[in-house]
Amino acid sequence: MEIFEYAPAPESRAIVSIRPSYDLFIDGEFVESKSDERLVTVNPADEEPLAEVAVADDADVDRAFAAARRAFEQVWSRLPGAERGKYLFRIARVIQERARELAVLESLDNGKPIKETRDVDLPLAAAHFFYYAGWADKLAHAGLGTRPLGVAAQVIPWNFPLLMLAWKVAPALATGNTVVLKPAETTPLTALAFAEICQEAGLPPGVVNIVTGAGATGRAVVAHPGADKVAFTGSTEVGREIARAVAGTDKRVTLELGGKGANIVYDDAAIDQAVEGIVTGIFFNQGHVCCAGSRLLVQESIADELLARLRARIERLRLGDPLDKNTDIGAVNSAAQLARIRELAAAGQAEGATGWSPACPLPERGYWFPPTVFTGVTQAHRIAREEIFGPVLSVLTFRTPEEAVAKANNTPYGLSAGVWTEKGSLMLWTASRLRAGVVWSNTFNVFDPASPFGGYKESGYGREGGRHGLEAYLD
Amino acid sequence: MTDTFPRIAVRRTYKLYVGGAFPRSESGRSYPVTSSAGDHLANAALASRKDVRDAVVAARKAFLGWSGRTAYNRGQILYRVAEMMEGRRSQFAEEVGAAEGVGKARAQALVSAAVDRWVYYAGWADKFGQLLGGANPVSGPYFNLSEPEPTGVVGILAPTGSSLLGLVSVLAPVLTSGNTAVLVASEDAPLPAITLAEALATSDLPAGAANILTGRLSELAAPLAGHADVNALDLAGAGGLAAELEALAATTLKRVRRPGGDDWDDTDPGLSRIKPFLEIKTVWHPIGR
Numbered sequence: 001m002e003i004f005e006y007a008p009a010p011e012s013r014a015i016v017s018i019r020p021s022y023d024l025f026i027d028g029e030f031v032e033s034k035s036d037e038r039l040v041t042v043n044p045a046d047e048e049p050l051a052e053v054a055v056a057d058d059a060d061v062d063r064a065f066a067a068a069r070r071a072f073e074q075v076w077s078r079l080p081g082a083e084r085g086k087y088l089f090r091i092a093r094v095i096q097e098r099a100r101e102l103a104v105l106e107s108l109d110n111g112k113p114i115k116e117t118r119d120v121d122l123p124l125a126a127a128h129f130f131y132y133a134g135w136a137d138k139l140a141h142a143g144l145g146t147r148p149l150g151v152a153a154q155v156i157p158w159n160f161p162l163l164m165l166a167w168k169v170a171p172a173l174a175t176g177n178t179v180v181l182k183p184a185e186t187t188p189l190t191a192l193a194f195a196e197i198c199q200e201a202g203l204p205p206g207v208v209n210i211v212t213g214a215g216a217t218g219r220a221v222v223a224h225p226g227a228d229k230v231a232f233t234g235s236t237e238v239g240r241e242i243a244r245a246v247a248g249t250d251k252r253v254t255l256e257l258g259g260k261g262a263n264i265v266y267d268d269a270a271i272d273q274a275v276e277g278i279v280t281g282i283f284f285n286q287g288h289v290c291c292a293g294s295r296l297l298v299q300e301s302i303a304d305e306l307l308a309r310l311r312a313r314i315e316r317l318r319l320g321d322p323l324d325k326n327t328d329i330g331a332v333n334s335a336a337q338l339a340r341i342r343e344l345a346a347a348g349q350a351e352g353a354t355g356w357s358p359a360c361p362l363p364e365r366g367y368w369f370p371p372t373v374f375t376g377v378t379q380a381h382r383i384a385r386e387e388i389f390g391p392v393l394s395v396l397t398f399r400t401p402e403e404a405v406a407k408a409n410n411t412p413y414g415l416s417a418g419v420w421t422e423k424g425s426l427m428l429w430t431a432s433r434l435r436a437g438v439v440w441s442n443t444f445n446v447f448d449p450a451s452p453f454g455g456y457k458e459s460g461y462g463r464e465g466g467r468h469g470l471e472a473y474l475d
Numbered sequence: 476m477t478d479t480f481p482r483i484a485v486r487r488t489y490k491l492y493v494g495g496a497f498p499r500s501e502s503g504r505s506y507p508v509t510s511s512a513g514d515h516l517a518n519a520a521l522a523s524r525k526d527v528r529d530a531v532v533a534a535r536k537a538f539l540g541w542s543g544r545t546a547y548n549r550g551q552i553l554y555r556v557a558e559m560m561e562g563r564r565s566q567f568a569e570e571v572g573a574a575e576g577v578g579k580a581r582a583q584a585l586v587s588a589a590v591d592r593w594v595y596y597a598g599w600a601d602k603f604g605q606l607l608g609g610a611n612p613v614s615g616p617y618f619n620l621s622e623p624e625p626t627g628v629v630g631i632l633a634p635t636g637s638s639l640l641g642l643v644s645v646l647a648p649v650l651t652s653g654n655t656a657v658l659v660a661s662e663d664a665p666l667p668a669i670t671l672a673e674a675l676a677t678s679d680l681p682a683g684a685a686n687i688l689t690g691r692l693s694e695l696a697a698p699l700a701g702h703a704d705v706n707a708l709d710l711a712g713a714g715g716l717a718a719e720l721e722a723l724a725a726t727t728l729k730r731v732r733r734p735g736g737d738d739w740d741d742t743d744p745g746l747s748r749i750k751p752f753l754e755i756k757t758v759w760h761p762i763g764r
Contacts, residue, residue, distance in 0.1 A: 127614065143606065236728070239728060240725050240726060240728060243721075243724075243725030243728055244722045244725040244726075247718050247719075247721035247722035247724075247725060248717065248718025248719075248721060248722070255728065257728070412703075412727070427760070431756075431758045434756075435627075436756070437754065437755065437756060437757065438756075438757050438758075438759070439756065439757070439758045439759070440758075440759045441758060441759065441760045442760060442761055443617070443759055443760070443761050446613075446615065446617065446759055448611070448613035448614060448615065448617075448619070450611045450612050450613050450614075450619075451611045451613050451619050451621070451757055451759070452611070452621050452755050452757050453757070454755070456626075456754050456756075457627075457706065457727075457728070458727060458728045460728065461728065461730050463755050466611055466621065468621065468755055
């Protein structure tokens, strides 16, 4: 029984004006696509169309690369670092000034709760530009090369649309490269708003070019002979394709791919904090997080108690309108992703694991999946091996630290992991044995522009963030 | 009165170096190795794809132990390799001279440089970590530290044309950071590599940390590049196979160091061959009371 009901607390969408139709952003201007093809981006919370965007074809991609090359050679690579930096500071400031508008736009296009876009995506996106702005005139001190590579082809995913744009564009521009960026098919709107921000900041034409479209556009961007560098965040499958496509060329590549992060809870962990961390680890952003803690590894002796508390906590999560400030879990980004989550959850049941979800009414329209916990999961189950990219947690148990580490590392992925213990030596021992690029101990899913992020093994290569993030864009 | 006969020399058998042992190829095959002038020198083992797999298994098995050694200890062991090579100078010089067709003085100089390269990389073992890692100033109450770690099992195609110095120049940087290696020696000049293996075997390097195969590049490179338990590839000696091997490596997203840009005479290559075989791990922990 609810003691206190939550009244709806919707953020107003009046702050955003979405145009009915968007063109491509090439050479500082919005230009019509050469193709007649358009795609419609919908609000995943109610399936209502938000806008129509252009689908860039090969000729459009050619134009974007030509503009980026021109801008690289004639303007951007010649500009003193201090001046490049000032453009990035301007961009950071405009993002801060328009943060509320962009947060609402992101929630509308992506389906994630306004609480997250407002408190995570937007502050981090602005901070990322601010951080790399300061590097632009200090590259000689970074212990890396100092020459930009040229034109960077960048393809980003739909889970953190503007934040992933910031992760890609900020270091590329700070180091003197120009970019051709393709946002995800289902979340192009904040990237197009960013195009306006580039105009507002007076960024020289061609330094940032944004071409919208689906897979074919993305392939054209990464395979373009005018690209000196390919940066991709997305699925491991596409990452492999890109690595194969650049083989034998001089193109540099960084890939930030999938994960199947283990969240290890030892028997001495602060249990309420661990429960919060498990919830953050898997239900943040509906689990659409490559570094999600999607495998809970709990020490056998505390498994029953921990799971009871975890279920009680999950029953308190509020799922619904992404624009409601009380919402914890928003909509799944697309029908295709929802189908994928459903398929894997069904496989979990079919393979013998036991699924549990709280009593959780789902809205009638839109793409929704309730927070779900699978127990009785073995390492052979698909839900323990494959990235679900949804609010689905697989629970496994262990007896010894050695077993915990062996199970955590038993995956081709190696992006993130979590460790919960009050014992410092055990925490450091575990962290050192985990084959993962980011280890959160007694916390989960925290990010910062100064902190390098990226994977081991098949989670990709290269790092984004911090001094390390410069390396991908310097020769 | 008995006749006196000239003593018959005891010739060496050149074998593979896998898991700390010196097996022949499981295939039972060998191939003749000639000097640069075309004279027969010895028969070397002609490794098979099964030997590649065995070597990868040995390298994986050795990884936790070798990467878990202290950096100081790894440095000492690499220095010990230099000591072991120093004691076999004349043997190395003879093999390098025959393989590369250089005079005695140049061969001696190449051996000296190879010995010095181990000393150089021995010194790097406990230093690159401080250069490449450190605390990150995140905007929140967190301790946040980035540290480089070895990538894992590294497949190395040793350069052609520099049978000892080039070989050491690609192997030592991979080992100094704690990676384990499966190295395919120069096909035409494999003998210095096997003599190096004999020095490695007596230098306290744990079994399996370095594994050395001799044979046909065209036969061994693809199974190594495509092996799912190899984490990274150094294509220094890949020649015309480089693009094809890089594409194979993409199947499991191996880190690939493309060939080129090397000057084996450079006595201070810095981190250029260490960095490609490292991962950066970042650990967060809250700060509070």
